Amino acid sequence: MNAILLYEHPLSPYAQKVRILLREKGLAFEARRPSRLGRSADNPELADLNPRLEVPALVHEGQTIFDSTVILEYLEERFPSPPMMPASPAARARVRMIEEVCDTHWEAINWGLGEVRFFRRGGEALGPRLREAAVEQVGHMYRWLEGLLGSSPWLNGEQFGWGDLSALPFATMSSMFGIDPPTGSAVAGWLQRGRQRPSVSQTVDEALATIPAMEGVADAVKAGAFRRQFRDHRLEWMIRSGGLQIVIDGLADGDIRFTDTARFADRRS
Numbered sequence: 001m002n003a004i005l006l007y008e009h010p011l012s013p014y015a016q017k018v019r020i021l022l023r024e025k026g027l028a029f030e031a032r033r034p035s036r037l038g039r040s041a042d043n044p045e046l047a048d049l050n051p052r053l054e055v056p057a058l059v060h061e062g063q064t065i066f067d068s069t070v071i072l073e074y075l076e077e078r079f080p081s082p083p084m085m086p087a088s089p090a091a092r093a094r095v096r097m098i099e100e101v102c103d104t105h106w107e108a109i110n111w112g113l114g115e116v117r118f119f120r121r122g123g124e125a126l127g128p129r130l131r132e133a134a135v136e137q138v139g140h141m142y143r144w145l146e147g148l149l150g151s152s153p154w155l156n157g158e159q160f161g162w163g164d165l166s167a168l169p170f171a172t173m174s175s176m177f178g179i180d181p182p183t184g185s186a187v188a189g190w191l192q193r194g195r196q197r198p199s200v201s202q203t204v205d206e207a208l209a210t211i212p213a214m215e216g217v218a219d220a221v222k223a224g225a226f227r228r229q230f231r232d233h234r235l236e237w238m239i240r241s242g243g244l245q246i247v248i249d250g251l252a253d254g255d256i257r258f259t260d261t262a263r264f265a266d267r268r269s
Contacts, residue, residue, distance in 0.1 A: 005059040007049050010206040011214070012070035012146040012262035013107060014058040019206075020165040021072055025079050045261040051263035054229065069099060072162070084162045091156075095163035098148065098155055106239035109137045112176045115238070119228065120218040121246050133241040142181040145171070149186045152261045153193065160197065168194045169213035172204050176211070226256045 004022070006029050008015030034046045034055065049057035050066035057066045058074070066069050076084055085092050103241040113134050122130050145167060148155055155163030169186050171181070171191050181188040194200050220226040230238065230247065238247055250256035 006031050006056055007034050007046075007059070008056040009033055010203075010208070011210045012055050013110065013173055014103070016169035016172075016207065017068050017070050017165055018056050018058065018075075020168065020199045021075055021084055023202065024160070024165065025075070025078060025082060026086060027075070034131045047266075051266075052229075052231075053263075069103065072166075076162075078265070084156075084165065086156055086161060092162075095161065095166065096158060098163045099166035101144070101169045102167050102207050103235040105237075106138075106141050106167075107118050108172075108233040109134050109141070110170060110173045110177065111234050112237050112241060112243075113174075113179075114214075115228070115246075117177065118214045118217050119205055119221055122217045122243060130238075130241055130243055134177075135179055137241075138179045140172070141170070141232075142185070142187050145187045145190070146185055147192055148183075151186075154190070160194075164190075164194060166200075169201055169203075171205075172200075176208070212230065221255045224254070227255055229258070230256045231259055 006015070006018060006022070006026060008018070008031055010031075019031075022074070034049065046053050046055075049059075049064060050053075052066065054066070056068055056071060057064060058071045060074075060078075062213060065074055072084075086095060095219070112130060116127045116130050116134075121127065145155070148163075152158065154160050155167060155172075167190070171187070172179075172195065175191070181191060195204060217226060221228070230250065231243070235247065238244070246255070
C-alpha cells in the first residue's frame with residue numbers, strides 16, 4: 001500500500017478527526033507539520049497542499065486532498081473496513097449533521113477560546129466576557145449531544161463510529177479549556193468512554209503535548225510573524241459574542257486573514 005501522508009497540526013480538531021479514523025481502521029500514516037504554519041502568504045508549501053492555507057491535507061496514491069470531511073469520506077471509501085459510517089441512509093445523514101454542527105459552530109467556540117487564551121485577544125476587559133460567552137455556548141453543545149445520545153453508548157448507536165470521531169475532538173478541546181460536561185450526564189460518560197479508546201487517547205495526548213509551545217504565539221502575532229484565519233463561522237462567533245472590535249483591530253494591525261480565492265485559480269490539481 002502506498003504511504004499515507006497527513007499534513008497537520010496535533011491541536012487542530014479537524015486533523016484529530018482524521019487521526020482517529022486512521023487509527024480506528026488500523027492504517028499506518030506519516031504525520032508531517034507544514035513549515036511556517038500560520039504565516040499566511042509566505043507559505044508556498046502549504047499553499048500547494050491546500051489553497052486555504054489550512055490543515056489537514058492528505059497525500060495518497062498521487063492525490064492531494066484537503067478539507068477534513070472530504071479526507072474522511074475518501075478514507076472511508078478507499079478503506080471500507082471496518083466501517084465508520086452506519087448502515088442506513090438515515091443514520092448516515094444523522095452523523096453527517098453531527099459532523100457539520102461540530103465543524104462549524106462548535107469549532108468556532110473553541111477557536112474563540114484559543115484566541116482569548118493563547119493569542120490574548122480582548123485583553124483584561126473583553127477577554128473574560130468572550131470566555132463567559134463561550135462557556136455558555138459549550139454548555140449548549142453538551143446539551144445537544146445529551147439529547148442525541150439518549151440511552152445509546154455512542155453517537156453512532158451501539159458501536160463507535162463517524163458521529164463519535166467527528167464530535168470527540170471538539171468535546172475534548174472544550175475540556176482542555178476547562179469546560180467539562182455535567183458530572184453524571186450521558187455526555188460525560190460518552191466523553192470518558194471515548195477517551196479510553198486508544199485511537200482517541202493517543203490523539204488527545206499528541207494535542208496536549210503542543211500546549212506549552214502555544215503559550216508564546218501571541219508574541220509572534222504582535223511581531224507580524226503569524227496571522228490568524230478568521231473565516232466564516234469563526235468571524236460570526238467573534239462578532240456575535242461581542243468581539244467586533246477585535247476584528248476591526250486585527251484588520252488594522254494586519255494580524256488576521258481571510259481565504260484568498262486567487263489561490264484556487266493557481267491550483268493545478
